[in-house]
Amino acid sequence: MTNIIVACPQCKYQMSVQGNPGERIELICPKCKIYGFFQFPEESSTAPTEDVIVVKNLTKYYGKIKGIEDLTFSVRKGEIFGFLGPNGAGKTTTIRTLLGYLHPTNGEAYILGKNIAHNIVNIKRDVGYIPGELNLYGHLTGRQFLDYFGSLRNKQLPLLTDLLQIFDVPLDRKIKGYSRGMKQKLGIIQAFMDDPDIVIMDEPTSGLDPLLQQKFYDFLRGQKKKGKTIFFSSHVLSEVDKICDRIGIIRNGKLVALEDVETLKEKMGKLFRVKIKERPEKFTGPKNMKVRDGLIEFVTSGDIDYWVKQLSHYTILDLEIHAFSLEDIFIHYYEGQA
Numbered sequence: 001m002t003n004i005i006v007a008c009p010q011c012k013y014q015m016s017v018q019g020n021p022g023e024r025i026e027l028i029c030p031k032c033k034i035y036g037f038f039q040f041p042e043e044s045s046t047a048p049t050e051d052v053i054v055v056k057n058l059t060k061y062y063g064k065i066k067g068i069e070d071l072t073f074s075v076r077k078g079e080i081f082g083f084l085g086p087n088g089a090g091k092t093t094t095i096r097t098l099l100g101y102l103h104p105t106n107g108e109a110y111i112l113g114k115n116i117a118h119n120i121v122n123i124k125r126d127v128g129y130i131p132g133e134l135n136l137y138g139h140l141t142g143r144q145f146l147d148y149f150g151s152l153r154n155k156q157l158p159l160l161t162d163l164l165q166i167f168d169v170p171l172d173r174k175i176k177g178y179s180r181g182m183k184q185k186l187g188i189i190q191a192f193m194d195d196p197d198i199v200i201m202d203e204p205t206s207g208l209d210p211l212l213q214q215k216f217y218d219f220l221r222g223q224k225k226k227g228k229t230i231f232f233s234s235h236v237l238s239e240v241d242k243i244c245d246r247i248g249i250i251r252n253g254k255l256v257a258l259e260d261v262e263t264l265k266e267k268m269g270k271l272f273r274v275k276i277k278e279r280p281e282k283f284t285g286p287k288n289m290k291v292r293d294g295l296i297e298f299v300t301s302g303d304i305d306y307w308v309k310q311l312s313h314y315t316i317l318d319l320e321i322h323a324f325s326l327e328d329i330f331i332h333y334y335e336g337q338a
C-alpha cells in the first residue's frame, strides 16, 4: 500500500490517496466535488528512460531582446518530440543554440551526454539536422551539397538511396534554382542520409505538399521503430497529433507545457452543453458551470459517466459533449491562459 498526494485537476486541491501499484480508485475532490479516477502507477521492471537531449536553464538573449529564457526539458531516446509555439516564441533560437549556431547567454544543454559548449563538432557529426538557410549553398548542385555534408559526416550514407526515392530532387541542378519544397526535401535527405540516432529539425514540413508530408510522416514512424529520436518544431497541429509522442510548448521564450499528446488531451477534458426542461439553476454542476442562453455549460476532466448520471435526474432536451481538439488546446496555451 502506498500513499500519494494527488492534486485535483480542476481546483488543484491536494489530497492524500492510498492504494496499490496499478490500482484504479474513484475519487471525489472534497473541495470542488469533481468526480474522477486515479490510477496508481505500475511497479516498473523496465529500465529508466534515457534522455538523449537534455536542456537546462538554457537562455539566449540577442542583446536586450529575449530569444529564450530558462528553458529546461529533456527528450527521451526513441521518441518523436514536437516543439510548438506561436511566431517569435523561441523555437528557432532553441534549435540553433542546440546545434551550436548560437552561443547561449546562460544555461547548458547535452546531446547524447555531450555538453554542446565543448563538443559541437562531434555533435554535428553524429546528429542529423537541416543546416540553417539552404540559400547559403545556392552555388552548389544538390549532389554537391549532399557530397559536402556526407564528407562532414565522415560515415557511410546507408539511407541515401531510399531517401532519394521518397524525396525526389533534381540533383544536378543548382540549389539557387530549387523551389522552396525542393530545398526542404534536400535538407531532409541530408539530415537522415547517414542514419543518425538523433535528428533535430526546424519546421521540416514547411513547404512540402500534403502527399510529401504523409510520406515524411511514414518515414519518421519507420525511424522511430528503429529506436531513433526526432526533435522538431512545427506549426502544423495535425502532424503533431499524428506523429508526436510528446510535445513542448514555448511561449515568449519560456516553456509553458511539456506533456504526452494523449495526456494533454485528457487534461483538457470535455465540454458539456445541456438543455434541461427544469430551470437550469436547479442542476448543481462543477464549479466552472455557467448558464448561457438557458443552456448549461461546464468543462469536466473527470469521468463523464458521473455527470451523465447526475443529469439523468432531469429531463434532458438536448445534450452535446464536445471533446477539445488539439487545436483548442494549443490556442489555450498560445493565448496565455495556461
Ligand SMILES: Nc1ncnc2c1ncn2[C@@H]1O[C@H](COP(=O)(O)OP(=O)(O)OP(=O)(O)O)[C@@H](O)[C@H]1O
Pocket (backbone or CB within 6 Å): 062, 065, 066, 067, 068, 085, 086, 087, 088, 089, 090, 091, 092, 093, 094
Ligand atoms: N538575430 C536576431 N536578432 C534579434 N532578435 C532575434 C534574432 N532572432 C530571433 N530574434 C528574436 O527572438 C525571439 C524568438 O525568435 P525565434 O526565431 O526563435 O522564434 P520562433 O519560435 O522560431 O518563431 P517562428 O514560429 O516565427 O519561426 C523573437 O522575439 C525574435 O524577434
Ligand SMILES: [Mg+2]
Pocket (backbone or CB within 6 Å): 091, 092, 093, 202
Ligand atoms: Mg522559427
